[in-house]
Amino acid sequence: MNSTAQDPWLLTPGPLTTSMATKEAMLHDWGSRDATFIETNQRVRDNLLKIAEAEGCHVCVPVQGSGTFAVEATIGTLLPRGGKALVLINGAYGKRMVKIIEYLGRTCTTLETPEDTPPSLEDLEETLSNDPHITHVLVVHCETTSGILNPIKAVADIVERHGRHLIIDAMSAFGAIALSAKDIRFDAVMASSNKCLEGVPGMGFSIIRQSVLEKCKGNAHSLSLDLHDQWVTMEETKQWRFTPPIHVIVAFDKAMEQFFEAGGVEGRFARYSNNRRVLVDGLREMGFETLLPDQLQAPIIVTIKMPADPAFDFQVFYDRLKDQGYIIYPGKLTVAPSFRIGCIGALDESHMNGALDVIRQTVADMGIKTGSPIAA
Numbered sequence: 001m002n003s004t005a006q007d008p009w010l011l012t013p014g015p016l017t018t019s020m021a022t023k024e025a026m027l028h029d030w031g032s033r034d035a036t037f038i039e040t041n042q043r044v045r046d047n048l049l050k051i052a053e054a055e056g057c058h059v060c061v062p063v064q065g066s067g068t069f070a071v072e073a074t075i076g077t078l079l080p081r082g083g084k085a086l087v088l089i090n091g092a093y094g095k096r097m098v099k100i101i102e103y104l105g106r107t108c109t110t111l112e113t114p115e116d117t118p119p120s121l122e123d124l125e126e127t128l129s130n131d132p133h134i135t136h137v138l139v140v141h142c143e144t145t146s147g148i149l150n151p152i153k154a155v156a157d158i159v160e161r162h163g164r165h166l167i168i169d170a171m172s173a174f175g176a177i178a179l180s181a182k183d184i185r186f187d188a189v190m191a192s193s194n195k196c197l198e199g200v201p202g203m204g205f206s207i208i209r210q211s212v213l214e215k216c217k218g219n220a221h222s223l224s225l226d227l228h229d230q231w232v233t234m235e236e237t238k239q240w241r242f243t244p245p246i247h248v249i250v251a252f253d254k255a256m257e258q259f260f261e262a263g264g265v266e267g268r269f270a271r272y273s274n275n276r277r278v279l280v281d282g283l284r285e286m287g288f289e290t291l292l293p294d295q296l297q298a299p300i301i302v303t304i305k306m307p308a309d310p311a312f313d314f315q316v317f318y319d320r321l322k323d324q325g326y327i328i329y330p331g332k333l334t335v336a337p338s339f340r341i342g343c344i345g346a347l348d349e350s351h352m353n354g355a356l357d358v359i360r361q362t363v364a365d366m367g368i369k370t371g372s373p374i375a376a
């Protein structure tokens with residue numbers, strides 16, 4: 001059990017296990033128009049820009065809600081009514097962006113690959129060459145559906161060469177997998193407080209090229225999701241337009257302080273990569289198979305193919321792990337039955353080994369001979 005609060009460890013894609021210091025940061029009240037909170041809010045925005053190495057060219061616009069709110073707000077603000085989006089899909093979050101664009105009544109086309117396959121760069125090149133109406137390309141950095149790492153730099157280079165705008169959903173990767181504005185040309189990157197930066201849920205944000213955002217007045221379909229208005233107001237008054245998720249922001253500030261102390265993106269990448277290595281090695285020893293080959297697997301969440309052994313029942317397995325202090329995650333794949341185990345959050349190798357011990361015992365108790373997805 002999570003000794004700080006007797007909570008189970010969350011081996012999920014978020015919300016995640018947070019540190020005690022992050023939780024404790026919320027044990028106060030603040031005035032939303034008061035200088036103390038305004039300072040914290042500004043520091044959070046500045047630090048998010050710093051993580052993306054985007055100071056000077058981009059601005060950070062936060063928005064209340066979960067990550068999807070930030071995605072919807074960004075698309076609604078940046079994609080003009082006469083624009084046309086190309087969405088690269090290899091999982092549920094690419095599909096969600098299409099759904100958002102359809103809700104907005106804007107034009108959209110897609111390039112889809114299976115959930116275990118990165119987008120085809122050749123197809124992207126060809127589609128952009130053949131369709132001059134496409135104004136924006138949208139891509140997911142780590143597709144959390146499978147845990148696949150998409151080739152964001154190669155995609156960005158093609159989009160830049162064709163003179164189109166790039167919007168990246170980096171929800172589950174931001175802070176753990178390097179994404180620098182110095183290296184990758186993007187108009188917007190969206191993420192949220194409760195993923196790899198290990199804050200609590202309640203705030204999304206978008207890092208947007210300032211020269212682009214300046215031209216977006218009047219694009220948005222929704223007042224509360226208008227990031228141009230949110231940005232202009234926040235710059236002018238230093239305040240949120242509507243009630244800010246204050247406790248979330250203060251906890252996020254504390255979480256980022258710990259993030260920088262632990263080595264920033266590099267430190268987080270190293271810890272999560274080690275978590276993934278320990279987890280995957282241990283699972284493979286028990287016969288479990290990962291969906292993805294190691295070179296496509298991001299150190300975020302691992303998809304495991306459902307074992308073929310008739311003694312394996314996912315719900316029973318899940319419940320037994322939960323009773324012993326570990327929460328795993330159901331699968332979201334359409335291609336194959338699966339479940340997922342996350343390696344992010346305030347967790348290290350000891351937690352991965354703890355989870356493996358519990359999995360080993362549970363497999364034995366359930367009479368499962370092997371975790372292999374291939375029937376004996």
Ligand SMILES: Cc1ncc(COP(=O)(O)O)c(C=O)c1O
Nearest residue numbers: 013066067068093144169171172
């Ligand atoms: C890549 C990606 N995009 C978008 C989302 C949506 O975020 P939320 O569930 O916070 O709305 C998630 C959530 O896990 C995600 O992983």
